[in-house]
Amino acid sequence: MRKFGLLATAVAVALVSAVSFAANASAQPTARFFDPVSKQWLSFGPGARHHGKSPVQREVVDYTGPYGPNTIIVDTGERRLYYVMDNGKALKYGVGVGREGFQWAGTHRVTRKAEWPGWTPPPAMRKRQPGLPAHMEGGPNNPLGARALYIGNTYYRIHGSNEPWTIGTAVSSGCIRMTNDDVTDLYERVNVGTKVVVRR
Template identity: 65%
Template structure:
């Protein structure tokens, strides 16, 4: 009987450690290979039933919703609330589509008003000079694909280096781990990409 109690206690302790693990601080925002070697169960695959199916793992830990949305914003406007870690696409009936996003980590969050200057499918990734200075081991260029940290789609914000883009790390959605970009699952970014036009206004509220 004593052995059984010890086994149960050990099992419960193991569950507690597993539950605590996602809360541990880590910084993988500059590492395009994290999803391949992390062993976290989110390796790119053909899972998912949404518009991102076949474009890499597309399930989101934060399901998108249609919600009531008050504000003087035109339909088609994007409102990003970094503190909430949510992106809203304003609709024409007093509602918005609400998506979970990953945002910039401490020291990399920002606010302002931009517009979508360009849209790209399966974008290639060229790490900016500032990032290469921090991480000289990164590739100078990485072609588009399911292993690319920009994911299936990217929407470029004005002339800045920032984007709304997909991700090969869906487990980071809802967290503050990026270098200032706004990341979404491939399923969600494809859905958003298909709904917005170049020129759409984007409000970033920190």
């Protein structure tokens, strides 16, 4: 009887562990993104919620502001990016913005575009976080994600992210984050020289 009791206990523990593992795995799915350059589905994660989608969906909205077509407007307070189009319309995207102490504003131009960009953390960031690499090659695990638009001569970029759940929050060191789906869409619409207006 004692052996049977020990065996039953072991089986029960194993079952609880298996259920717990399965629950955690299903609660934190891997995000997936279709890259139009490689024509492949790529996985990001683990732990990427919303299945790689932004909690803020891209939409076309009316626009009556002062900026002309082919202008990017980042409203950091609203945590939205607007790409102004013709006919009084704009594309509205959700973005992640700089956290407290890293907000900024200004008007610049897109000076460079990159697909699957490499990441070289600036010296000030490496000083704050000594464990960061000197450089990271581009790819699905790179914090800059699938695309990057470089803003003026600043360290800041509008870039993708392998953490889509951070969209709509203030968590970055000043860069503007988008989902990989959204930044790829924006990347195809803009050229080097496009005006970028960042408002607080």
